[in-house]
């Protein structure tokens with residue numbers, strides 16, 4: 001397929017970091033044609049991680065979330081069309097069709113449609129005081145309910161639930177976290193690390209219930225309590241659900257693109273239509289590091305895959321490679337994670353999560369370091385990232401010794 005010409009138009013669907021990075025990288029690579037971002041959100045592409053951290057806490061302004069300020073968009077001639085939902089793709093006519101019927105023709109199309117927060121599948125979930133957290137607008141609605149002494153029930157003990165709990169507790173709210181599984185962060189980390197975060201939250205004053213099956217939201221027109229399957233009722237002034245993401249793949253599927261837990265792309269981020277690429281949370285891509293396909297929900301993936309899309313549109317054949325990493329801020333703690341720990345055979349701890357507030361957990365499989373979590377140990381994390389990327393075989397005794405530097409092990 002020929003690369004982009006100056007007369008060409010690239011249309012990008014989505015207003016997240018994948019969209020923003022794709023557009024900005026196209027300009028960095030010297031593309032001179034039209035770049036049009038179509039997003040159903042009104043704000044220009046922005047960073048979501050602060051939504052459950054500094055932005056919810058009121059510590060940063062909305063404009064600080066933007067990937068590019070409006071003046072930069074203008075300077076780089078990146079056309080932003082906000083509040084516009086793409087309803088369908090006409091692949092034959094090479095056009096996207098908006099919900100209001102407008103058509104935009106493209107020479108290349110990039111799908112950066114991300115995902116939407118999963119709603120609670122129980123009665124009462126559509127009440128006005130039940131919130132999801134995916135967008136700036138969600139935070140605005142949540143903030144309007146926050147006041148000292150209010151009782152918030154957070155459903156979901158994953159990253160978003162725990163981050164929100166930490167922020168709202170600091171603002172003087174009474175915070176309860178309900179987790180359906182037997183421990184928080186169960187899908188992403190070891191029981192020892194989960195136990196650490198439960199301890200930290202409880203010590204700070206958060207009420208954490210694990211194994212808590214939410215059955216019903218009680219009260220009308222607004223919810224006044226969350227009812228559990230065992231009959232217990234937890235009083236709530238409002239509820240926030242952080243129970244995962246649904247990838248926005250319907251647009252691609254209805255256009256006949258291959259979709260399977262995400263929009264299926266090859267190593268060049270190209271979909272089953274050579275004129276259409278995809279990046280970010282919405283993609284299912286081959287990972288050389290994992291030796292299988294994966295759909296990731298992380299900013300670093302959205303940014304790097306977006307940039308790779310732009311370079312490939314410009315004629316490169318750059319296989320997108322990525323070692324997944326992630327972070328979470330809770331209270332004064334910074335958790336950093338690299339690799340995927342699922343299926344690990346041995347866990348090695350550096351420091352004691354039962355008594356300390358800073359430690360690292362290393363996950364070994366077949367002697368190789370496949371993943372690591374570091375809590376407020378940035379140096380260890382920096383070296384662990386290299387070791388995990390290299391699939392290094394490391395001596396567990398060195399990993400376990402807080403005094404031993406990982407630097408010498410890192411290649």
Ligand SMILES: Cc1cc2nc3c(=O)[nH]c(=O)nc-3n(C[C@H](O)[C@H](O)[C@H](O)COP(=O)(O)OP(=O)(O)OC[C@H]3O[C@@H](n4cnc5c(N)ncnc54)[C@H](O)[C@@H]3O)c2cc1C
Nearest residue numbers: 014015016017018040048049086113114115280281298299
């Ligand atoms: C509260 C919160 C905290 C997070 N914290 C972290 C963190 O600490 N670290 C980390 O790595 N990641 C974090 N994440 C995840 C990270 O934000 C996502 O991985 C990232 O935003 C994905 O970017 P994206 O561009 O692929 O998709 P998204 O950000 O989901 O953007 C997709 C965009 O497409 C739009 N769209 C979808 N369909 C259409 C359509 N048909 N027409 C027009 N527009 C459409 C959507 O409205 C949206 O604007 C967090 C996410 C949230 C919500």
